Amino acid sequence: MMLISINNVSVKASQKEILKNISFNIDKGEVLSILGPNGSGKSTLIGIMLEDFNSNTGSVEYFPSKKEVFGSIGIVYDNQLIFPFLKIKEFIDYFASIYNIDAKAYNTYIDIFGLRKILTSLIKNLSQGERTKLAILLAIFHNPALLVLDEPFSGIDPTIIEKIWNSIRRNRNTIAFTSHDWEMAAKVSDKVIFLYEGTMVCPAFDPKKFKEKLPSDKIIVLPYSPIVEENLNGFSYYVHNNSLVIFNSDKKVLNKVRGLTRNFSILDATLKDVYFYLTYRK
Incomplete structure (x- = not known):
């Protein structure tokens, strides 16, 4: 009611x-x-x-x-x-x-x-x-x-x-x-x-049910780098507070990130990631 x-x-x-x-x-x-x-x-x-x-x-x-x-x-x-x-x-x-x-x-x-x-x-x-x-x-x-x-x-x-x-x-x-x-x-x-x-x-x-709004329930988080961002064509990601957050941690994405930097973490996506994905995604 x-x-x-x-x-x-x-x-x-x-x-x-x-x-x-x-x-x-x-x-x-x-x-x-x-x-x-x-x-x-x-x-x-x-x-x-x-x-x-x-x-x-x-x-x-x-x-x-x-x-x-x-x-x-x-x-x-x-x-x-x-x-x-x-x-x-x-x-x-x-x-x-x-x-x-x-x-x-x-x-x-x-x-x-x-x-x-x-x-x-x-x-x-x-x-x-x-x-x-x-x-x-x-x-x-x-x-x-x-x-x-x-x-x-x-x-x-x-x-x-x-x-x-x-x-x-x-x-x-x-x-x-x-x-x-x-x-x-x-x-x-x-x-x-x-x-x-x-x-x-x-x-x-x-x-x-927040994960239904995301391309992946896993994220790769790393310090923002324009060099890394230039190589993310075709990937879903957002930039916020000097962090670059990439959705999907499958082998193809990981290999791409590893080729650019070793300074990253793989985490579970949260409700806040939905917000930032919808407002700051590239």
Whole structure:
């Protein structure tokens, strides 16, 4: 069942196109990740979904209604603004009173999120990761049907991210999130969107089937060399961050590379390679 439909959305600011003709759907119970480098339009797209600001063209539809979708939503913004002079415990108690929930019911999550030892700390004194963990806890406090998370794991200790994610997904709610953690996105998402300079690189797809979008599931990685590149006619490859990445590691390709350099590695392709192949391929 469809929950949100984004239809040909474009956003322009100061004569610059931030988003260009974006279209996709989010189904109920689905996890959607929005991936791309800084400046690609991820946070702007989140803002459009939440109606924080309007698009210049296109529309956003909510099913069965906007009132019902927004009536059960949890949000974590990047650079979350939280009352600085409250203590963590005071803020949790405040949210509990708003939603008429016994704050003690969240003792387990306080421990999972690693907040127990800092409950009496002022929010203004928290690190970025601690603020983000608090923001996530408050976003799931009322068990919302929809969670919209902008860079939810920024600054969080990688050793507890999986535990936090399992807490977020405890009731199989619908989630849309942005992230720079491509490996995690590939693991937890039902669908991914690639943004590049405000455009969708390709239609939304299941990241577990990412290899279907590549010419090979193996890559040869080597430092960029114009001499090597000149000899790659007929091969699929891309160049990014001074690296040359060639798809296919069969004998013909390997012999060609070995004849030019011994400084290379053979690796398994990842979701990020799909993105770079679609945006930077030669």
